[in-house]
Amino acid sequence: MDFKDLVAKRRSIRKFTDEELTPEQTQTILRAALMSPTSKSTRAWRFIVVDDKDLLRQIAQSKSAGAEFVQTAPLAVVVLMDTDATDVWVEDASIAAVSMQYQAAELGLGSCWAQLRLRGHLDGITADECLRDIFGYPEQFKAECVIAFGHPAIERKLQDESKLKWESVSINKFE
Numbered sequence: 001m002d003f004k005d006l007v008a009k010r011r012s013i014r015k016f017t018d019e020e021l022t023p024e025q026t027q028t029i030l031r032a033a034l035m036s037p038t039s040k041s042t043r044a045w046r047f048i049v050v051d052d053k054d055l056l057r058q059i060a061q062s063k064s065a066g067a068e069f070v071q072t073a074p075l076a077v078v079v080l081m082d083t084d085a086t087d088v089w090v091e092d093a094s095i096a097a098v099s100m101q102y103q104a105a106e107l108g109l110g111s112c113w114a115q116l117r118l119r120g121h122l123d124g125i126t127a128d129e130c131l132r133d134i135f136g137y138p139e140q141f142k143a144e145c146v147i148a149f150g151h152p153a154i155e156r157k158l159q160d161e162s163k164l165k166w167e168s169v170s171i172n173k174f175e
């Protein structure tokens, strides 16, 4: 599949079958993250690959809403960044995360992003604090997101070419 088709095919998938990913699929997805560009080539990420059902459930509950699908996935990758190593860690983490999503789509797998940074519970406990409790990572590391992966249990349409916001693109001026 060429990249032009891949970008239309990638859609967020939040329902997965019980089929596990193969070790090769998991490795290929992580390879895409580890090859992703970073500012000044700092590569200050950490990726926690999670396939333990109880841990997936705990991650799904690390914010009040919007991460429920993580507990139904066979695998998820928590994207952490060393915030002492780079001031643009949000960008570096996001690029790695979306690189994994495109690689998953190319493998015929589904994925969905669950936002962790700036998210949490109504009582003020952040998703990052919940994950720090679970995994015990040091203070300078921060969680950006978790990406759930699996075999799609639903089919989603390709991106709709007719709905692309071409009006948000301008040439040589702001419009």
Ligand SMILES: Cc1cc2nc3c(=O)[nH]c(=O)nc-3n(C[C@H](O)[C@H](O)[C@H](O)COP(=O)(O)O)c2cc1C
Pocket: 010, 011, 012, 013, 014, 066, 067, 112, 113, 114, 115
């Ligand atoms: C920065 C970011 C945060 C997101 N956070 C969540 C989330 O917490 N929960 C969720 O279900 N989807 C989340 N998504 C997925 C979006 O809802 C999804 O990409 C959007 O609806 C467009 O659909 P598509 O990915 O199928 O094109 C997030 C996506 C991005 C890029």
